[in-house]
Amino acid sequence: MKFFLDTANLEEIKRIVKLGLVDGVTTNPSIIAKEGADFKTRIQEICSIVSGPVSAEVIGLTAEEMIQEGREIASWAENIVVKIPMTEAGLEATYQLTQENIKTNVTLIFTEAQGLMAAKAGATYISPFIGRLDDIGADGISLVKNLKGVLQAYGFETEIIAASIRNLDHLVQSSLAGAHIATIPGSILPSLWNHPLTTSGIETFMKDWGKLQGTVS
Ligand code: E4P
Numbered sequence: 001m002k003f004f005l006d007t008a009n010l011e012e013i014k015r016i017v018k019l020g021l022v023d024g025v026t027t028n029p030s031i032i033a034k035e036g037a038d039f040k041t042r043i044q045e046i047c048s049i050v051s052g053p054v055s056a057e058v059i060g061l062t063a064e065e066m067i068q069e070g071r072e073i074a075s076w077a078e079n080i081v082v083k084i085p086m087t088e089a090g091l092e093a094t095y096q097l098t099q100e101n102i103k104t105n106v107t108l109i110f111t112e113a114q115g116l117m118a119a120k121a122g123a124t125y126i127s128p129f130i131g132r133l134d135d136i137g138a139d140g141i142s143l144v145k146n147l148k149g150v151l152q153a154y155g156f157e158t159e160i161i162a163a164s165i166r167n168l169d170h171l172v173q174s175s176l177a178g179a180h181i182a183t184i185p186g187s188i189l190p191s192l193w194n195h196p197l198t199t200s201g202i203e204t205f206m207k208d209w210g211k212l213q214g215t216v217s
Pocket of ligand 1: 006026027028107127129131132163164165183
């Protein structure tokens with residue numbers, strides 16, 4: 001499973017790149033706004049740190065606006081993926097940009113039908129939002145599982161990015177459901193490698209080692 005970071009925070013990205021865990025990055029307008037950075041500058045900065053796909057989202061709502069913006073965004077770096085919302089206009093833009101060999105990530109996917117339409121339009125990636133579905137009492141993981149089944153059944157090359165991940169269980173269940181990629185927010189990163197038994201195990205080893213040092217003259 002590939003790991004993307006769901007952040008535009010440069011320090012966070014640099015820190016996790018050092019661990020060899022970053023296969024790509026996803027952003028959205030809220031994530032960029034949180035950083036208070038210039039959109040183009042920040043996306044280019046991220047692309048200079050991460051060699052894998054970096055998703056940058058269009059703001060326009062008509063197909064024409066999305067296509068124009070998509071072409072512009074795609075020109076910023078080699079590894080850009082244009083993120084497009086799942087609407088009729090978004091499908092038109094996805095189809096057009098795909099014809100131009102521009103990679104796309106169709107976002108805000110909440111149903112199997114939306115995922116299938118985006119794949120048919122040529123999306124490189126689709127992003128089902130697990131956490132937001134769980135927020136309304138629906139089952140985000142089932143959506144990922146069903147999307148994987150549909151894509152496999154018909155031989156689509158589109159990859160599933162499990163998005164809106166809020167906890168470790170979302171990540172584990174997404175991998176079991178067959179998501180190709182999980183995009184992970186900084187808030188859950190420590191839970192990926194920390195465990196209380198690991199912490200207490202290290203403490204015990206250190207204490208015992210200290211005792212041994214005390215006995216050796
Ligand atoms: C990623 O592509 C999405 O924009 C992101 O995961 C959304 O997460 P949220 O529902 O926690 O805002």
